[in-house]
Amino acid sequence: MKSFSSRRAQAIVVAFAAGSLVLTGCSENKGSDTGANSKKDQQEASVQSKAVTYADAAGSTGPAEDIAGAESGGTITVYQEAGLSHLDPGQIYVSDAGQVANLLFRRLTQFQEDDKGNVSVVGDLATDSGKSSDGGKTWTFTLKDDVKDAKGNVITSADVRHSVERLYAKFIFDGPTYLQNWLSGAKYRDALPKGGFDGKHLPKSVLDTPDDKTVIFHFDTPRQDLPQTLAMAGYAIVPAKDDTKEKYDTAPVATGPYKIKSYKNGKSLVLVKNTNWDPKTDSVRHQYVDGFNFQFGVTESTQTKRLIADQGGDKNAIQFTGGVEATQIQDVIKNPSVNKRTVKGYQPYVMQLTFNLDRVKNLKVRQAVTYALNSKSLIAGEGGVYGGDVAPNYFAPTLPGYEAGYDPYGRLKTPQGNIAKAKELLKDVPAAEKKVVFAYGNTENGQKRKVAIEDALSKVGFDVVSKEVDAASYYEQIGKLKNPYDMYVTGWGQDWPSPSTVITPIYDGDQVSDGASNYSHVNDPKVQELIKKALNQKPEEAAATWKEAQHYLLEKVVPAAPLWYTKQFQLSGSNVGGTRYSSVSSLLDINHLFLKKS
Amino acid sequence: MLQFIIRRTVGAVVTLFLIGAVTFFLFVAAPSDYASLACGKDCSPQRLEDIRQALGLNLPITQQFWDFMSGIFVGRDFPTGHCTAPCLGQSFYSGEMVWSTIMDRFPTTLTLTAGGAVVFLVVGVGAGMIAAYRRGSVVDKVATSASMVLSSFQIYLLGPIVLWIFVYSTGWMENPGYVPITQDPWGWFVGMLLPTLVMATIFTAQYTRMARSSMIEQLAEEHVRTARAKGMSRKYVFFRYAWRGALIPIVTVLGIDLSSMLGGAVVTELTFSLQGIGRLAVDGAIHKDLPMTMGVMLFGAFFILIFNILTDIAYAWIDPRVRLS
Numbered sequence: 015m016k017s018f019s020s021r022r023a024q025a026i027v028v029a030f031a032a033g034s035l036v037l038t039g040c041s042e043n044k045g046s047d048t049g050a051n052s053k054k055d056q057q058e059a060s061v062q063s064k065a066v067t068y069a070d071a072a073g074s075t076g077p078a079e080d081i082a083g084a085e086s087g088g089t090i091t092v093y094q095e096a097g098l099s100h101l102d103p104g105q106i107y108v109s110d111a112g113q114v115a116n117l118l119f120r121r122l123t124q125f126q127e128d129d130k131g132n133v134s135v136v137g138d139l140a141t142d143s144g145k146s147s148d149g150g151k152t153w154t155f156t157l158k159d160d161v162k163d164a165k166g167n168v169i170t171s172a173d174v175r176h177s178v179e180r181l182y183a184k185f186i187f188d189g190p191t192y193l194q195n196w197l198s199g200a201k202y203r204d205a206l207p208k209g210g211f212d213g214k215h216l217p218k219s220v221l222d223t224p225d226d227k228t229v230i231f232h233f234d235t236p237r238q239d240l241p242q243t244l245a246m247a248g249y250a251i252v253p254a255k256d257d258t259k260e261k262y263d264t265a266p267v268a269t270g271p272y273k274i275k276s277y278k279n280g281k282s283l284v285l286v287k288n289t290n291w292d293p294k295t296d297s298v299r300h301q302y303v304d305g306f307n308f309q310f311g312v313t314e315s316t317q318t319k320r321l322i323a324d325q326g327g328d329k330n331a332i333q334f335t336g337g338v339e340a341t342q343i344q345d346v347i348k349n350p351s352v353n354k355r356t357v358k359g360y361q362p363y364v365m366q367l368t369f370n371l372d373r374v375k376n377l378k379v380r381q382a383v384t385y386a387l388n389s390k391s392l393i394a395g396e397g398g399v400y401g402g403d404v405a406p407n408y409f410a411p412t413l414p415g416y417e418a419g420y421d422p423y424g425r426l427k428t429p430q431g432n433i434a435k436a437k438e439l440l441k442d443v444p445a446a447e448k449k450v451v452f453a454y455g456n457t458e459n460g461q462k463r464k465v466a467i468e469d470a471l472s473k474v475g476f477d478v479v480s481k482e483v484d485a486a487s488y489y490e491q492i493g494k495l496k497n498p499y500d501m502y503v504t505g506w507g508q509d510w511p512s513p514s515t516v517i518t519p520i521y522d523g524d525q526v527s528d529g530a531s532n533y534s535h536v537n538d539p540k541v542q543e544l545i546k547k548a549l550n551q552k553p554e555e556a557a558a559t560w561k562e563a564q565h566y567l568l569e570k571v572v573p574a575a576p577l578w579y580t581k582q583f584q585l586s587g588s589n590v591g592g593t594r595y596s597s598v599s600s601l602l603d604i605n606h607l608f609l610k611k612s
Numbered sequence: 613m614l615q616f617i618i619r620r621t622v623g624a625v626v627t628l629f630l631i632g633a634v635t636f637f638l639f640v641a642a643p644s645d646y647a648s649l650a651c652g653k654d655c656s657p658q659r660l661e662d663i664r665q666a667l668g669l670n671l672p673i674t675q676q677f678w679d680f681m682s683g684i685f686v687g688r689d690f691p692t693g694h695c696t697a698p699c700l701g702q703s704f705y706s707g708e709m710v711w712s713t714i715m716d717r718f719p720t721t722l723t724l725t726a727g728g729a730v731v732f733l734v735v736g737v738g739a740g741m742i743a744a745y746r747r748g749s750v751v752d753k754v755a756t757s758a759s760m761v762l763s764s765f766q767i768y769l770l771g772p773i774v775l776w777i778f779v780y781s782t783g784w785m786e787n788p789g790y791v792p793i794t795q796d797p798w799g800w801f802v803g804m805l806l807p808t809l810v811m812a813t814i815f816t817a818q819y820t821r822m823a824r825s826s827m828i829e830q831l832a833e834e835h836v837r838t839a840r841a842k843g844m845s846r847k848y849v850f851f852r853y854a855w856r857g858a859l860i861p862i863v864t865v866l867g868i869d870l871s872s873m874l875g876g877a878v879v880t881e882l883t884f885s886l887q888g889i890g891r892l893a894v895d896g897a898i899h900k901d902l903p904m905t906m907g908v909m910l911f912g913a914f915f916i917l918i919f920n921i922l923t924d925i926a927y928a929w930i931d932p933r934v935r936l937s
Contacts, residue, residue, distance in 0.1 A: 097706055097895075185691065187662040188650065203662075260691040263707050278716060279706035280895060281887045309789075312885045320787060323780035328787070490648040529656045 065414040065553050066511045067134040068144070068241055069126065074137030077293035081592045081606060084302050088609035090590065091331040092308040093317040097280030102263040103177070103250035104186040109335045109601065112247040116299070116604050117285060117306065119250035120269040122155050122174065122229070123241045125598040126298050133511065133597055135241040136297050139169060139251060139269075140229075143241040150236030150552075155229045162290040163253045164268040171223035176254035179216055183209025185260050189248035190509065196233050196240075197221065211259070238552050242510035271301040283308035302592070302608035314339045321585040322352050329589040330609055335601055338583045340397035346585060347400075357602055358583045359595040362412040362507030364405050364516075365392075366574040367467065368492075368533045373500045376447050377572060378439045381423075383450075383501070384575035386436035388470040390429040393578050395462030402578035404429045408564050410579050412597065414511050415557050415564075422569050425576070436474040449477040453492055453499035455485035463503055493529045504533050505580070507600075512553060513560035518545055521567055534573035540566055613928075617921065624917035629681070631913045632906060636677050639902050646704045646900040667704055680906065700910065701903030705895070710907035714889065720790040721888035723804050724811060724880060725873040729866075731812035732819050737862060739816075740823025744858075745850060747828060755820055762817035771810050771883035778806060788884040807884040811877060815869065819862065826861050830854040859930050867923035868916075875912025 406421035523537030876890025896904035
């Protein structure tokens with residue numbers, strides 16, 4: 015359930031993600047990389063893009079490993095263009111709030127990554143990543159001793175139960191819904207309409223808290239991904255006695271290493287140390303700096319200028335979820351002293367041209383479009399090699415199961431499109447089927463994509479009718495089952511490192527409905543069978559099934575033409591230490607920073 | 613005078629209501645709404661309904677409008693708490709009360725406006741008057757040429773140049789930003805200096821040209837010539853008679869400029885990353901945030917109406933021939 019252009023579509027906030035990037039594809043820059051080796055990055059990512067491991071108690075015990083050379087003290091200035099969407103954990107789904115959540119909130123589990131790109135799920139409030147039984151239908155978590163919130167109250171299993179149950183209340187509408195759906199079905203709100211605020215609780219057969227330290231989830235089908243799901247910011251803990259319902263969104267109680275000192279949404283956010291956070295209970299986070307001073311409303315262009323200049327207070331500044339502005343990329347990479355202050359890596363998104371299968375029924379037409387598209391010109395509009403790389407298939411380099419060499423349409427060899435092959439496929443196609451309606455959002459990027467796609471398709475004989483769609487309601491428009499378009503650009507990325515959060519939401523035939531994310535309306539029996547099979551398998555077994563599903567989809571069904579993988583490229587001030595690309599957030603690792611001279 | 617003020621105040625209230633109504637219904641009639649934007653991808657009808665309900669968008673349009681307008685006078689209750697009058701609603705996007713957000717951002721815009729006005733009135737009008745007084749002299753030529761060059765600049769061009777020179781390149785100054793004057797007077801002054809000067813520079817050039825031409829026109833009036841014929845000194849006639857007449861067009865434009873600046877100096881705020889009223893207006897429109905857009909529109913309109921009234925009063929004070937009727 016993660017879109018590239020997400021809930022706050024205008025701000026182009028990027029959905030909070032977990033990935034399994036590698037050091038080659040995501041790293042602190044040493045100042046010499048010009049980005050020309052992106053193909054090599056992809057290939058190496060393929061080698062190292064492996065499934066997340068689940069840590070035991072030893073791996074979940076704090077404190078986090080010290081960062082070499084780290085100093086304590088000082089305040090980091092954080093530049094961000096748009097304000098935060100939410101601060102109530104239950105409402106957090108996108109990366110801006112998700113990044114803040116990494117500083118403020120703790121969950122039952124958390125992702126931990128090392129400098130080699132290995133990602134594991136560790137116990138955060140829990141002593142480990144969870145113990146499954148009953149074939150994955152039952153999961154038990156035991157809470158660590160004396161973990162306190164910012165008010166000094168010990169977090170108990172009642173707080174965990176409350177944090178889950180409050181998600182059923184109607185005022186929580188913007189966060190992830192995986193857990194609620196798994197526990198209570200698609201109409202989960204009916205199971206607890208008041209979200210537990212009326213004293214009623216979910217039955218023990220669903221969520222049980224037999225004592226202060228134990229939390230047990232019961233599902234009707236195996237949920238092997240649960241430890242990863244619970245690591246999402248949307249499932250962070252809200253202490254029961256401090257829950258102020260709707261008001262909580264602007265004044266939440268911290269459980270992580272920092273707490274809110276002041277907050278004016280869209281203007282400023284000041285974080286200071288949470289003195290009740292105990293590093294001995296946390297194997298992931300650090301508390302090197304005294305605080306973070308967020309300044310909102312600073313455009314990516316201004317952020318980049320300030321950080322390139324690196325004057326005064328900007329030496330202590332970072333970009334938050336924004337990246338180096340496309341027109342200033344050359345200024346950064348050509349200056350080694352600036353370039354070495356960057357981090358870069360793949361984001362989890364694969365941009366694709368999705369076909370409306372209710373209208374484009376001819377497989378040859380879909381294949382011809384896939385061959386004809388010019389990924390190179392599309393990527394140029396996104397900032398070149400720093401904005402994206404050619405995508406030969408549906409799996410991003412961040413996804414376990416990614417195959418760098420899997421390129422059935424030869425897009426890596428002919429990124430500008432295989433005109434001859436496309437024409438050959440269209441040879442016997444009636445003229446009426448060559449007239450296609452392409453929908454695009456009325457943004458600057460949308461315009462660029464329109465030009466590139468029109469140009470590529472008209473070269474092979476398509477008659478492209480482009481329809482501009484209001485960017486704010488773009489997904490609403492293309493999400494209608496009876497929409498009047500043949501094709502549209504969409505983006506998708508995993509919610510955690512598993513193809514289950516890619517194949518299922520966008521290719522599951524059970525999810526063909528108004529507003530659902532299956533924009534191609536694909537409903538293929540074999541795909542359904544493979545999805546069902548994979549969801550009941552353990553991650554390592556499921557990998558082969560997901561691979562088979564992708565191959566079948568891309569070669570036999572073609573619900574979408576893969577276009578490009580998106581990339582992140584961020585800059586920080588010269589006094590900021592510990593910078594590295596986080597494969598978990600697809601951003602600068604906010605939990606790994608310090609100031610060299612405070 | 614009192615009758616005039618009462619009549620204009622009533623007219624202003626009616627105008628504000630009409631502006632509010634037009635803004636509201638235009639916004640509602642737009643092809644997309646905030647709920648759709650918030651719902652984003654994977655937006656099921658149920659989820660869309662949940663958002664509409666949470667934001668009160670499922671209520672009849674007329675009731676939403678009535679709730680908004682009545683809240684201005686009597687306040688409103690929201691799930692997050694009571695919003696005291698004048699309540700301009702609660703932002704869909706940030707969840708904060710619109711009035712308190714506007715009040716939080718207003719000092720930035722007020723500083724820009726007031727600081728800019730001081731500069732362009734003193735320097736701009738002053739230079740224009742001197743140029744007119746010494747028409748044809750070197751001073752006049754310099755003032756005329758400089759104002760012509762500067763008035764052709766735009767804030768979005770001059771701003772980045774100034775930032776590059778004083779901030780990015782040399783580091784002589786920190787990034788512009790607003791600090792409350794009560795908290796740090798020096799920080800307030802330094803933080804707002806560059807944006808204020810850049811904005812004032814553009815206006816200064818315009819006021820120089822306007823003041824010069826207006827004064828030259830006044831100096832050619834018959835009553836000025838008569839005064840000179842009676843033996844009054846040039847300086848005396850200049851400041852006693854011509855000056856007041858020349859002020860009329862300046863005051864007219866000043867009223868329009870100040871009211872629009874207080875309603876949001878959008879380009880200046882965006883260029884210098886300041887969080888003022890203009891920025892709020894832009895963000896409100898981008899996010900389809902109806903309460904915020906309504907609030908900022910009404911706030912800006914309020915100043916336009918107030919300055920209209922003040923301008924009319926100023927006319928009567930400057931020129932006794934003008935009667936408020």
